[in-house]
Amino acid sequence: MRKVSRLIKQAREVLQIEAQGVLDLIERIGPEFEQAVEMILNSKGRVIFTGIGKSGIVGRKIMATLNSTGTPSLFLHPVEAVHGDLGVVTADDIVIAISKSGYTKELVNILPILKNLGVKLIAFCGDPESPLAKESHLFINVGVEREACPLGLAPTTSTTATLAMGDALAVVLINQKQFNRKDFKRFHPGGSLGDRLSIKIKEVMFTGDRIPLVAIDQTVRETIFEIDKKKLGASLVVDNSLVLLGIVTDGDIRRALLHWKNIMGLKVEKIMSKSPKMIDEEKNVSEAVTLMEYNAITVLAIVDKLKRVKGIVHLHGLLGGREFRLNGSQ
Amino acid sequence: MEVNKAPKGLIVDLITPLDDKGDIDNDGLGSLLKKVLPYADAVLLASPKMGEGSGLSLTLKTNLLKKATAFIQGRIPIFFWISEDSSENTEKTLTLLEDLLKSYSYKGGVFWLDSPLYYHSNRGLYDHYQDLTLNTKYPFVLYNDPGLINLLERPLKRCNIRTSILKNLTEIGKIKALIFRGSLTRVNNYQKALNRRPDFRVYDGDEDRFLEYPSMSGVLSIGANIAPQIWSNVTRASLGMLGEDRKERDYLNQIWEMGKLLKDLKKIYNPNPVWTIKRSLVDLNIIGFHACTSATQPYYEKDNILTEFISKHTIE
Numbered sequence: 001m002r003k004v005s006r007l008i009k010q011a012r013e014v015l016q017i018e019a020q021g022v023l024d025l026i027e028r029i030g031p032e033f034e035q036a037v038e039m040i041l042n043s044k045g046r047v048i049f050t051g052i053g054k055s056g057i058v059g060r061k062i063m064a065t066l067n068s069t070g071t072p073s074l075f076l077h078p079v080e081a082v083h084g085d086l087g088v089v090t091a092d093d094i095v096i097a098i099s100k101s102g103y104t105k106e107l108v109n110i111l112p113i114l115k116n117l118g119v120k121l122i123a124f125c126g127d128p129e130s131p132l133a134k135e136s137h138l139f140i141n142v143g144v145e146r147e148a149c150p151l152g153l154a155p156t157t158s159t160t161a162t163l164a165m166g167d168a169l170a171v172v173l174i175n176q177k178q179f180n181r182k183d184f185k186r187f188h189p190g191g192s193l194g195d196r197l198s199i200k201i202k203e204v205m206f207t208g209d210r211i212p213l214v215a216i217d218q219t220v221r222e223t224i225f226e227i228d229k230k231k232l233g234a235s236l237v238v239d240n241s242l243v244l245l246g247i248v249t250d251g252d253i254r255r256a257l258l259h260w261k262n263i264m265g266l267k268v269e270k271i272m273s274k275s276p277k278m279i280d281e282e283k284n285v286s287e288a289v290t291l292m293e294y295n296a297i298t299v300l301a302i303v304d305k306l307k308r309v310k311g312i313v314h315l316h317g318l319l320g321g322r323e324f325r326l327n328g329s330q
Numbered sequence: 331m332e333v334n335k336a337p338k339g340l341i342v343d344l345i346t347p348l349d350d351k352g353d354i355d356n357d358g359l360g361s362l363l364k365k366v367l368p369y370a371d372a373v374l375l376a377s378p379k380m381g382e383g384s385g386l387s388l389t390l391k392t393n394l395l396k397k398a399t400a401f402i403q404g405r406i407p408i409f410f411w412i413s414e415d416s417s418e419n420t421e422k423t424l425t426l427l428e429d430l431l432k433s434y435s436y437k438g439g440v441f442w443l444d445s446p447l448y449y450h451s452n453r454g455l456y457d458h459y460q461d462l463t464l465n466t467k468y469p470f471v472l473y474n475d476p477g478l479i480n481l482l483e484r485p486l487k488r489c490n491i492r493t494s495i496l497k498n499l500t501e502i503g504k505i506k507a508l509i510f511r512g513s514l515t516r517v518n519n520y521q522k523a524l525n526r527r528p529d530f531r532v533y534d535g536d537e538d539r540f541l542e543y544p545s546m547s548g549v550l551s552i553g554a555n556i557a558p559q560i561w562s563n564v565t566r567a568s569l570g571m572l573g574e575d576r577k578e579r580d581y582l583n584q585i586w587e588m589g590k591l592l593k594d595l596k597k598i599y600n601p602n603p604v605w606t607i608k609r610s611l612v613d614l615n616i617i618g619f620h621a622c623t624s625a626t627q628p629y630y631e632k633d634n635i636l637t638e639f640i641s642k643h644t645i646e
Contacts, residue, residue: 148543
């Protein structure tokens, strides 16, 4: 009995500390928050979140919230960024960099590159003296006075506070954009995000002419045309019975260009990935999203039990990066 | 050294080395400071309990400050406890110590640490500090320790600074920080009262609290007298001050083990920290004498478990 009481007391202390961390933000919100909102509203680009570890996870959640409330967002991993993913960033974008200390090396390393690209930089961190805070155009203080974890080994209060600040940003943006119930329905046709992820893939996949498709004996040139035309960044490769044999992505073409002098005349078989990820059309959207996140891919082939291509989905489409369309309709 | 902000990190609550005649043990003080300085972000001298400040005469306090400043030479800030049994005596001590520092133009950072409820009630505290801060060029740190106030023989209505009073006190720019002991609810309320002062630091005055739920300003540590390096590592890790050092693969495990060690260490010296730690420092040839003021109760044990623990775990 005594043990339970001690555990409950400890749990209450943790909740008290975390709640206090969020409450402290109320007094701290200032003109820089308003400037951040203005900056996002006036931007022609997207909001790109970046962060590592638990800050990265928090960044992904805020990104998802912004996407589902009408602000196009995406997540950029700081390590992947320096290995090519920075290509996704344009001068019109706003980058929100998240770090509890503001000293995270991987994050600090990409700041000069981001600034050179001309993006606007907003820091979500807890130390105004940190390199991240100093290098950013705006500093939003999400610092907390106390972590709720022994020795502060795991960020607890600080991640809660950052998440809450992200929600504050999303809600203020909703109001500023006058995002109404109709808009919300457009982004959540299933009712809630949960409902949406539980519907069958076959209900949301691109089908028919929307599927980028080439035959195994076609050339790379024809494949590039197909990818360009269907605008999903990849094309499926099939045999005469539409059985999936492979996939060619933008990345495969990039690698082929480095390997061969002239790739246009090559057969697509030479450059395709021969073990494409696929999923049954009867599965749920959530399973497709999990599979794509696990394999770090953005395009997934949808097949029937005989591995015949029935459709294709893109991660951004499933997560709300664009309007959610039933059966891939326009 | 101009001080605009109180330091962040480990504040070592230093024992006061005394010789067998009851004077400051100069060599012992030097050796102890030499041991802790590389790891401390600040050092607290003459603290009421650990530094036996409540039992030190004004002459001893003056000697202590003089000798410590000569050794520290501005490398880290010094916190010095100035509270006496009345406002007048506290002011007198402050003036004397201030004059001492002026006499040799000490350039290092100094913070006067004051436990206001030790000699004053909550009522009129704002006016008291307005007067007190006018008499000095050095900033102040408040010390809220209900345990200390409860030790006083005279009954007091309150043993904590009231939150509304603290809010008023933070309007005085020279008050830079607070060392806090007490309930989590109270420190949360204090924190709310301090929102207008982002430069204001709140240090944990309780080692256990810091090891459980670390504050972001730092900790006042008794154990750092004997294990300054481990305390520094844990504090810096908890406050995110490690930088590149945390790249070691088993960094989390190392900090966890160090935290456990510090808790075990505390269990040993907790019944009588001054007596036990001084005895171990004598065993380790850091200070020369095991002398304490009359304010410290003797605590006899057959073997010195703390020294054995230090040797067993090769604590430096």
